Amino acid sequence: MSIKLLPETLINQIAAGEVIERPASAAKELIENAVDAGASRIEIATSGGGKSLLRVTDNGSGMQRADLELAVRRHCTSKLDNGLDDIRTLGFRGEALPSIGSVAKLSITSRTRDASDGSEVVVIGGKVSELRPKAANPGTIVEVRDLFFATPARLKFLKSEKAEAGAITEVVRRMAIAFPNVRFTLSGTDRSTLEFPATGDDKLGRIAQVIGKDFEENAIAIDADREEIRLTGYAGLPVFNRGNAAHQFAFVNGRPVADKLISSALRGAYAETIPSGRYPVAVLDISLDPALVDVNVHPAKSDVRFRDPGLVRGLIVGAIREALARDGDRSSTTAARAMMSAFHTGYRPPPAQNWTPAASPFRPFSSEPQGGLRETVSPMFGDMAIPSARAEPVAEPAEERLAERIESHPLGAARAQVHENYIIAQTDDGMVIVDQHAAHERLVFEDMRKALHAKTIASQALLIPEIADLPEEDCDRLMEHAESLKQLGLHYERFGPGAILIRETPAMLGEIDAGALVRELADEIGEWDTSGTLNARLEHVAATMACHGSVRSGRRLRIEEMNALLRQMEATPGSGQCNHGRPTYIRLKLADIERLFGRS
The missing domain is CATH 3.30.1370.100 (MutL, C-terminal domain, regulatory subdomain)
Known part of the structure; x- marks a missing residue:
């Protein structure tokens, strides 16, 4: 059997299987692009749990006509200037847009602030149309319709519309905590509108928007550093716990991550203080030199690898335990x-009865202990x-x-x-x-x-x-x-x-x-x-x-x-x-x- 080169469309569909696992994966990639573009306002609209429609609109820097043409080609990016050892943006692989376009109907409309009008490109099942001019506000609108129409087998593995819509909500919640200076709006025919107004430097205020006001009242500030790593954020009181880990948020250099090392460190920090089957509530920000962490472990970029995992774990456990010892007994x-x-306020007396002292159930007060x-x-x-x-x-x-x-x-x-x-x-x-x-x-x-x-x-x-x-x-x-x-x-x-x-x-x-x-x-x-x-x-x-x-x-x-x-x-x-x-x-x-x- 001879070896042959796969068609570009099939290559993109294979890549899409790693990058775009579900509608929430596409939402994450598009929101990250908007944040990297410097947007201060991001609007997300969905229909059918993101399978029928996913639209992300931002007021970022926008793209010029030549950039827009390259954006839908694989391995084209404006964010990787200094190699994989110095990644300071959320996106850098140049795979998200072509991967989405290979399995869905994708349209991108973008305009820079100094341009008189915008441009639009359409990608349907991997086929790229010619660019055409289109009226648009400064910024970018990315619209994804009929996700996985080109790979029907993938649709069978998706969950219900409600579950997929919930997964997109979770993505927006995590991005909102990571970037409190950005206003996020999530709406659509499959959900009620959710808004997170920008809070600027008030990180705890944004966290309260996402997790709830209760956390603001039951949180302990964390601020510690060890060698070249700094840990900030908030840890919930041990008695303020939840039935699952959905209220644990971790960020590495501003990137939302789902890292097993951090989850394990949280369990260790709260050992002997939280009942079995319950989980602490925490928001942790880890800042370190990009060369000390590898964010290129998986195409989804949610897993990271630290050069010194023991140092990171020790910092998390030590900082939280110190904070709990200092202020955790509330x-x-x-x-x-x-x-x-x-x-229950108020008292309703029982029906009236004939009462005599001999029948009284009450005894004179006695200081003699009973029993x-x-x-x-x-x-x-x-x-x-x-x-x-x-x-x-x-x-x-x-x-x-x-x-x-x-x-x-x-x-x-x-x-x-x-x-x-x-x-x-x-x-x-x-x-x-x-x-x-x-x-x-x-x-x-x-x-x-x-x-x-x-x-x-x-x-x-x-x-x-x-x-x-x-x-x-x-x-x-x-x-x-x-x-x-x-x-x-x-x-x-x-x-x-x-x-x-x-x-x-x-x-x-x-x-x-x-x-x-x-x-x-x-x-x-x-x-x-x-x-x-x-x-x-x-x-x-x-x-x-x-x-x-x-x-x-x-x-x-x-x-x-x-x-x-x-x-x-x-x-x-x-x-x-x-x-x-x-x-x-x-x-x-x-x-x-x-x-x-x-x-x-």
Whole structure:
């Protein structure tokens, strides 16, 4: 079989399979061209999810007649002046327009600002028409109709019109965040009009337009650099998370990218702060010398390769963790709003009944505590250890002391405990509701983390060793990692084919159900690779242990103990969420409370 040169049209159709995967791919390429042309206003119109019509209109620099003729030819570009090591524009390959023209009906009308009229070129299924003059405003209009009409097989792989229209919307959203100084308008017969007015230098304002005002209230500014790389942007609070990664935006030198390294770094930065199956919200801008990143990995240009990926990952993880430690313990405003919406105002009394004192369900107030306290001692409160038996009522702190706590501490002063799990604290501008189990769990974990890094986790011997019955394969897995778990203060040994003998547990956990802890650890280890990866996940094991050693729901606390918990939360980084990522407290402003009663 002899080798032959493929026709130009077929070459372009093959290239189109890589560059133009769906209507959203064509929209991305055309919008990038408009941005490169210096447009301050870009309008996108669609029909049929972009399959029937995709029109992009801009007020950029436009093209002269000779440039327009070359624009629809493959590998013709005005943007690649200094080679692949110095790419400073979004487009540079010169493939998008000829690729689109080879599989669709493409028309381009363009006019420069100093020209009296414009020019138009039409490409239908790879066939280029003669240029002709056409009246036009300064800028360029690119219209794509009947996408993939020349390659019908590709149409079968497209999704519904609604899904394809949604993909185009996502492209516009990402481009809008990347370029806040450009006004974007997205309209069409298959959608409601979406507008993103230009915000200039107000990057957070543009992000709020795209993601929502909630992000503006729940974001932490990021600004860090390492060697020749700078990271800026905003990271959402851990408690402000989403059910998928659609609200994660990453840009490299202004280019929107979908990079696995950046996604992995985000997961690492928010480790132990977000529940499983939830995703952080973040907008990250990475700026570096173009020679240190390769954007020519794939024709779609959404994948990049960094020369030093470890440096980039370390910068992202370190910068976000530092920001969270500095300002990440705020409660989410969305949680407070959800709490507000859950309140029901007004009261309707029950039907009148004959009432006598003997039939009254109410008793005179008694300071005698109802029920007993769980017999557990927690070492977390220092001298204020949680009592192991029924406690006598404790008087409220003096008014001066209470006022001092309210004014000088962000989480205020404890006033009550409700449902034996939630602490109500008064602050200078409202109130705070704390989940005592979630909060204490976080404190225990942070103490274990510090001790783990210092390699000084102390253990306490059980008076009577505890035996945990387990399947033989679970026992085998546990024994493989017995030495590693000793670092966390957990000492055990094999006790027959299907049992583990537990001799010592971490001292800081106090009295725990050692058997339940070991069984849960066996389940977790079973999900991991057993070839030595446990050392890298000791913190996750510490989080599991912390859950077993924290103050349980249903435990009554005294005022002193509640205040001790609040003070430790204020001094502990990351105490705004538990080890599973759930919020440990919700802040309610006084203005919100007054609004509930119609006072404001």
